[in-house]
Each structure stands twice: as structure tokens, then as C-alpha cells.
Amino acid sequence: MTVGNTVQLSGSAQRANSPDLRKTGIHPDYWYPVAPCKRLKKGKAIGVRFAGDPIVLVRTENDTLFALEDRCAHRQIPLHVGAVKGEHIQCGYHGWTYDATGKCVSVPYLSKDKSLPNGVRSYPCREAYGLIFVYPGDKANLESAIFPNIPTHANPRYKTRYLDRQVHCHYSFMHENLMDMNHQFLHRRLMGSIKTVLMDLRKGKGWIEADFTFARATGKQHIGEKFILRRRSQPGEEVGRDLMTIRTEYPYQTLKFWRAGSEEPSLDLWNVYVPVDREQRINHTFGLMMFRKPSIPGLMNLLWPFIIWFTEAIFAEDRWIVELEQKAFDLQGADWNQEIFPLIQGLRQVLVQQGIPLPS
Template sequence: MTIANSTSRLNAVSAPRPPTDIRKAAIDPDFWYPVAKSTHLKRGKTLAVSFAGQPIVLVRPTSGAPFALEDRCAHRQVPLHVGQVSGTGIKCGYHGWTYDRDGNCTSVPYLDMCTLKPNCVRSYPCREAYGLVFVFPGTPDKASSVAFPELPSASDPAYKTRYLDRQVDCHWSFMHENLMDMNHQFLHRKLMGGVATIFLGGRKGDTWMEADYTFKRRSGKQPLGEKFMLGKRPDAAPEDRDLMTIRTEYPYQTLRFWTAGSKHPALDLWNVYIPIDKDQRRNHTYGLMMIRRPSTPGIINLLWPFIVWFTNGIFAEDRWICELEQAAFDNQGEDRNHEIFPAIRDLREVIVNNSRPLES
């Protein structure tokens, strides 16, 4: 089975040169990226976060929406997150200069007026949605025209949401490959048992690709994890077969799983992997795992502890193996993977063609 050929390539004359090594790809900053869970940014407090080495302070003022500034005071460059929220602004912890949400210095306590230029601290477009705080770390003028992620299941009462919020010490491209490549069920054999993955084919464009899978039991007894995830077998008629579709739509990734014959996905997962450091060898994984509530009221709450245990176990194994991949890359200094699976080859093309080279 093959993925349909791409009809076109990225060839815009003004586009930056793509990276030559996928692990040296810098994520395109001109997208909306979550950098914190809303619950971690308390009213009247600050929170230090990072995007690809850029220090950012999130501020939730005493009233109104949160805002994001470069986490450096214009005066002596100390981090603003150690300062104090002051009404609708933030006061630096050293000499008490105050900045508003646009990064303007609005007061210097020991002078009558501030003579600094407007926006003396960089401000980032900031939005809060789905229980996450997003920033736009790229060119600010583009923020209003770049699509904000749409996650209808997140506000649909038919779904219960679990948040993924973890640091993984690897380049973000490993995370895309890990989720996209369902052929790695051997890694999860203790939780999933002897499951065989059936690749059904896929589709792709310049900025996205997706792959369809179904599964069958290879051997032994069905463990609890598999029972939770899988139902009908691949030899069933297509309309009576479980279907999993995984999609990378740069820079986001989704996984949807339909049990046989269902119109609505039983699982609707949205993930994004935020580079933390300048070299982008560490990422913060944010995800919303939206699980459709069974028709029996309350049963989801009974199942929830098991769902949490199971997904934690899967994620721990994925994190372990991706960090080993990063260690191999660090040791060898270049990507030497021999990738043979067409879906992953397509994914790598999407990632490389839509990214920028890391600054040396």
C-alpha cells in the first residue's frame, strides 16, 4: 500500500531554505503554540516559560486576559517573572519599572517619567483557549491571519478531556514520528499484548500528511489495554472495522480512532511539541486527549483511573525510546536513520519542507 503522490511541493521563492537534517530543523515560529496550562498561571501571578530558547513571561493581571512579554527587563535584563503583578501590568523585581501588556514602560518609580521608546520589552500575541495559554512567537503582524487551532471536541460535552503536559528530552520531530508510526506496538507489548498494525494507506499535501490504520491480534490473550483501544478486526468489512487516522498538519498532530460503525471518534487526540531550548533538543508536549463518553452515564468516571494509568504507561515508554533516539543522534552528530515506511518518509518531508534550519 502506498501513500498518494504529492501534487506539488513548497517552492515559494521567498521561503527560507529548508534544513538538510531533520533533527536540525527549527520549528516555524509563525504559528500559535501553547506554552502553559491555564491552571498553572494564577490570577495576579507570573509564569516563566520558554519557546526555542526565547524566555517568555506569562502574566495574569489582577483583571482581564493574560499577556506575554519577553522575560527580560529593559533596564538591566533581569527576568520579569521574578517581579510583581501590579494591576494590569508587571513591575520588575529590581528597581520597580512597570510594563503594560504591550511591553511599554509606564513608570519608573524614581523619575517623573519614563523616556524609553514604546515596546521596549517585546510583547507576544497571547490567547487563552481549551485550558491552555497560547503565544505567537513569530512575526507579530502575522498572528491575526494565521489560523488558531480549532478543537471542537474540547468544548463538546460528549467528550471528557485529559491533558498531556510533559517535558521530553528530544527534538520535536521524534515525537511526530513516534505517534505517526503505529508499527512500534512491539514497544508497548506489555500494555498492548501481541497487536499487529495494518497500514491502510494515506494522503498528503505540502503542509500535512495522514495515515490510516487498523489492528489485529497477533497472539495470546487480549490484555486490558488492547480491549480498551481496539474492537473489530481487519478482516471485517471496511464499514465494520476499527479505524485510526493520524495526521500531522504542520506543526500540530492529531490521532482519531473510530470504533467500527461509529460516526464519532471514540478518541480525538490533539498534540503539539514545543521546543524549549535554542537547539530544540528538548520539547514540552501539550496534548488534549478527548474521549467520547459511553452512553451509560457516569461510566467514564469509573473508567478514568484506568485510562490515566494506561495512557501514562504508554507515554512513559514513548518518552523513554524517543530520548534514546535523541541520545543516538547526539552521539553521531547527524540523522542516520534508515526509514523504510512510506508514511514516515512522507512525514519527514512535511517537517523538513515547512521548517527552518537551526541557527548554527
């Protein structure tokens, strides 16, 4: 039904999708990457955002990393426009200076007999896998926040490609997009017609995962896809089935692909979609795509440009479609989706149950 410029859904349809996943905020009591390590040089500061909260990341000349609220306690100027001085950051306006805990340690024009003003909030912060992580949640729960474990990243048999980009949609669209293998139709020009078969679905508190296998119906195989997704059998060799396992373990998502008969995955993907804005309609996608190197030395370097091209082309299609989903949600003002795939229904439950309501 359309009323004026507003499209409305019947009450029963609205209730069917309640609570609204797209109005669910990501839970802050986890470790989230906010920037690649290489973006932050020694003696510099950069500003990032987590769900609308400005955060300044500081790397001192001694390579000490810290994260604070990105605002000066004096007149709210972003601290990242200031200067890193020794182990401190100094605001660019009047020079108030903060240490790694956010304490104000100096006001250049304050007489010695006066006490220093309050400082700003600090965030637990650490570097791993080429990424800077912060913990934006309740510090009382920090101990129970499990830091992501990504052992393949250090495995010399793998080469890592980083994903680092903003996508204009709620993080839930990203989880659904990767997990819903029924959307291969979107990629038909790049991948031909691949039939995905759901083999198994498992779920527990805060996680859900599914196994898929593949069959090609029609279409030509692309060289990048051949390397990533398919296994070419050797003469006389018994070939089982390729297997893909996709898992959302809140708030992270992984995808592993094994060629038939192989113990090690050919592709091991770790992703997280970090809300940027307060409304959480923009996410910063950070990902590690770890590809197992072929046994022939140097072949990976030869294949790498094709892998980059192919994964970029796939990602561009996914970005286009999830941003259209967000636009449809914005127009409708509510979630009208009729989800019929039990895996995605289960995923939506995980994301709602683990998230927090966004302030309306």
C-alpha cells in the first residue's frame, strides 16, 4: 500500500519480521578491526569510527599503539588532527596532552598549583593479522571477549589478500549475502551457472554454519574461479565432492573451501563487517582471504592478478546488490523480506539474539 510518498506494509507482515534485524545494532563487547596496521605510521594518529563513535588510533615513535575517544576534553576537537609527542597525543588547538590511558597529563597554560581536568575514554587496542583491533564494549566484559583466532594467516603455504572497504548497508546484509549460496545467480556472468547443494546445517548459541557442495549446470568456467572453486581430477583418481563451509560465529564470519580429497582448505576466508555510522547503515568490511599456494613454486604470483581481478569482480556484484537491499529497506522503513531458506532464517535469529536494539 502507498500512502503519499510512504510505502506501507500491512500490520501482520510487519510483525512477521519483528524485531527488525536491520534496526539491530552490533554488540560492542567484541574485538573489532578498525584499520589496517599499515595505515598508521610511527609518530602519527588517525581517526576511525565504530558505530558512530569517533576513535583516535595513535602510534608513537616507540611503536606503542593506543586508542582514545577522538575528542579533546576541552573543546571537542578531534585529537587525530593534533600531534603525537613522545608517548602522548597533544590536541592541535590549545595543546592539552593525553597519555595512553586517556588521562590529561598537561595543559600548557595551567599553573602548577591547579589540578588537571578530566581526560577522555580509552579503548583496549591491539594489532594482529595486519589489522588494528579495538574493544569498544563494556570493559567489565573484556576478559570474556575472545580474540579472533586465525591460524591460517601465519601459515606460509597461504597467501593473504586483504579486504578493506566501506559498503553502504547494514552489516546483516553482508552476513546474509555470503552465507546464502542460492545467490550464485547474481554471479552468473562470472561463474556460469553453479548449482549449490546444502549438505548440512548446524547451529548453537551465537553461531550457525552450513556445508555446501557444487555442481555446474551450464556456462564456461573462468580461470580465477577454476583456481578458487574447482578441482581438476587427475586420470584414474577418485574424486569426492568439493566442500564449502560457511560459518557465522557472532560477530565474525568464515568461509572455507576444500577441494575434494584435500585435508587443507584451498580458500580460508575470515570477515567482519564493522558498523561505521550510528544508524549502522554503513559497514567497513575487513577480511582476510587466504589462498593456499599451488605446489609449483612461483605459480601463485603468476595467478595472483587473476585472483585479484576475479574476487574484485565478484565483490563488486555483491556490493551492488546489498546496497540495493539497504536502499529498499530505507524506502520501506521496515523489513518486508520473505525469507524462505532455513539457513538464512537461522542466521537472522543469531544476529538478532546477539545484537542490541539501535536507539530509535
